[in-house]
Amino acid sequence: MISLALFHFLCSLTVLLLLPLHTSAGDPDPMQDFCVADLQAHTSVNGYPCKPAKSVTANDFFFDGFTKEGNTSNNLGSALTIANVNVFPALNTLGVAMGRVDLAPGGLNPPHIHPRATEAGIIIEGKVLIGFVTTANVFHSKELSVGQMFVVPKGLLHFQLNVGQGKALIYTALNSHLPGSVIVSNTLFASSPAIPEHVLTKAFQADKHTIDTIRSKFGAKA
Structure with a gap:
């Protein structure tokens, strides 16, 4: 017969095994020095496939989009x-x-x-x-x-x-x-297809005219 102490130990071990082994505050840690994204690839699972290392140049690691x-x-x-x-492929997998x-x-x-x-x-x-x-x-x-x-x-x-x-x-x-x-306003009033009008009127406790007026500000059809 299994002892009470052994039973408690096995229960504790089971709980530990069921807990996640790793918790990440951001994107998963990369397993290589870099993985410059191949934006032309047809698949993407939590990141893009890497460009072949021999195709990577120094310019891949610099971005001048903030200069203007x-x-x-x-x-x-x-x-x-x-x-x-999407605009700076060297960030791929770096979190x-x-x-x-x-x-x-x-x-x-x-x-x-x-x-x-x-x-x-x-x-x-x-x-x-x-x-x-x-x-x-x-x-x-x-x-x-x-x-x-x-x-x-x-x-x-x-x-x-x-x-x-x-x-x-x-x-x-x-x-x-x-x-x-x-962006909350765009999501609610300019989605495609549009969120049903009765959902918005009820959520905002507003009438149809008010919802239609707000939608028109975002170029959406009433």
Whole structure:
């Protein structure tokens, strides 16, 4: 007959074996020095296949997309330049991406979510209100100026608003080579095909006219 102590040991061992052996805060760790993405490949599973090492050059590891100011002449007064694996293939499997956010006076980087990454950023120019909402529906925000840093936990709704007198510039870093961005307003009112109208009227406790008016602002048909 199995002893009580041995039974407890076997139960504990079973629980340990059922627990995940490795927990990652970002993308999986690479198993090679680099894996410059082959963007022409037909398959992609948590990353692109690697270019043959003999085809990789020094230029693959450099990106100049942040050298130019973004065009903020739009309704939001903002421009996002992203450096992810799709535009900077050397980031493939490395678990990192970056962004440049340009904001005109009063410009807004609208409420959005990064489903696969935590975001950290630093204010390079101007004065910016940073805000995010937790899963407990608690809103955290603060006005930041040059040199100050912020962090937004993975998957939480957040925004950046220029509250200064001049333009603002933010650089951000994200712990995924393809963090994704779900802009809430676009997702709700400009999806294709459209979310059923009765879903939106009930969710927002609004009438059809209000929903149709909002949709029209995004170029969507009522």
